[in-house]
Amino acid sequence: MPDPNSLYGPLDPAQDAGWSSAPPRMGFFTDTSVCIGCKACEVACKEWNGVPGSGLDLLGMSYDNTGALTANSWRHVAFIEQPRPAGHRSPPFAGLPTGVPASATSAAVAAETAGPTGTEPGLPAGSSSAAARMATDVLGDPLGAAPGNGGAAPGNGGAAPGCGGVGPRSGDAGPRHAHAGPGDGRAGAEFLGMPGAQPPGRGTGVQGRGDFRWLMMSDVCKHCTHAACLDVCPTGSLFRTEFGTVVVQEDICNGCGYCISACPYGVIDQRGDDGRAWKCTLCYDRLGAGMTPACAQACPTESIQYGPVEELRERAASRVAVLHERGVPEARLYGHDPHDGVGGDGAFFLLLDEPEVYGLPPDPVVTTRDLPAMWKRAGIAALAMAAATVAAFVGGSS
Known part of the structure; x- marks a missing residue:
């Protein structure tokens, strides 16, 4: 009989799964504020795990050519383009010289x-x-002007000796240099609305400038504390490792697809050629050898950080505090709270906007949370129907 707390509330997932002497729970902290969208994590994941290529798909709506987490994309670097006017958040480029x-x-x-x-x-x-x-x-x-002498060469209209055609030509409305004074009929260079070399909004201010920004996030399986995919798998293909992660054993998977509908994040997917379920394993083989997962190893900006989950949560809280001090009040953590609907995630994120902007559910809940109550109600209903049937037969015979 499983612990009644195994479907909700904080717990140690490895010990709950039966690992008596488990090491500290390991996971990912992804800081999207330093993600540059290079997709090195996607490539490293495919190379190490032998994940088939996803093809070159131009979505026509974004520079993101992966689109979503799939059976062939265990890491997905999301590109969120936001052509929104500045002022909806902390002023960008604040503090630049004017x-x-x-x-x-x-x-x-x-x-x-x-x-x-x-x-x-x-x-x-x-x-x-x-x-x-x-x-x-x-x-x-x-x-x-002649090169190097700072002025026009005498007698040739500003051209260097032997360089005919450099100076003003006959018939020109006026000299091509900027020595014309006001009111003399020879206007100097005029601004024709061409883009200048200054940062946008130097003279108009932040509020008057349109701001197009990219939000980038390397998405991955969350390795939930309360993993509904584990609850519904009929073959035991999905199991909890000693590191608290969730792994699919593809040789046991029968392709039923129950885990796909059970995942609150829509992470798990089936391959069309064999029907089996696939997802991130957090490089279980590398963890067993004391190595860092391939994606975190390849990340050039340390946007993907790997380590004990408790330590990562402390590190993430410190990072949010730093961003708030630096004028980024919209920075927030997602999936770090052990009291949320999935008991906290083993892979959580620092976001710069609402979760929905990144395609994440705002309040994920493990889909099997209400199973005990549902079975209880179903049992009571069955007993009630059996009692009614017996009463009907007894009453009819009498």
């Missing part, structure tokens, strides 16, 4: 720009820094 760059100032001095000849995007009219940049060539010399 002054004119030194390079533009130097260019204005070198070009001797006079008068309000142009504007920098987001700056009021009258700024000459943009005109100064447009009045210089790629080497920083004023247009029409």
